Amino acid sequence: MPAKQPIGVFDSGYGGLTVFRSILNELSGYDYIYFGDNxxxxxxxxxxQSIHQYTWECVQWLFKQGCPLVILACNTASAKALRTIQQRDLASVDPAKRVLGVIRPTAEVIGNYTKTGEIGVLGTKGTVQSESYLKEIEHFFPEIKVYQQACPLWVPLVENGEHNKPGADYFVQLYLDQILAQSPNIDTLLLACTHYPLMQEKIKAHLPQNINVVGQGDIIAKSLVDYLQRHPEIEQKLTKGNTQQFYTTTDDTADFDHHASSFFGEAVKSAYVSMK
Known part of the structure; x- marks a missing residue:
């Protein structure tokens, strides 16, 4: 067994770094590995099938690095892979390990943000089509109405550094108009993609002041604090060397580091991992 037993944080790309940043703010001192399947x-x-396959491959890689706990800091992976991993895959590898997602902890609290009882969920096509947020929010807040809108161009805008430029305004307004057209009573918009916090100020600028825009980073971080308090058998396995390691499946690590620093809020130095 490796000497270090870090917390693994996984995302398909860069967005999970916004969640990782929030986790570090709440839980400093632990060892961490961030893995982006860029x-x-x-x-x-x-x-x-592809999302499950890719996610499970990356989770197993993090297990091999010694992680007893992996956070899927990706809404799409949480929506389409987490349940199968938790209910089937872990038993075949190591039932003592844990994999957590971002949808359920968000659904547990999002109802507290609305006064009208109507929420809009902004996410990727995969997250929206899974209807995971509709099901999870209904479980915790059955009285709340939830509307969804896929925003397929927002992630490319963020990953290409175009999200804060004037050219992005059209696509921000486009999807906001579509979600708000579904109901005039929506007063809370959930950013159900970890890329979207980088666009949060621009999104707010295109909205009436009475609409809340809620990101997930702080929600996930506080949920993890609570989880570790309730599961000392997991928390006691985690090593506390205050280290952060970054890995990516793109062989252009310099490009990853450049983009990742924008999401993480400080310089990032990564290493390449081949999944072939």
């Missing part, structure tokens, strides 16, 4: 990103438009 070579096969984006996941949003891929099939259920």
């Amino acid at each position: 070579a096969r990103a984006p996941y949003g438009n891929r099939s259920f």
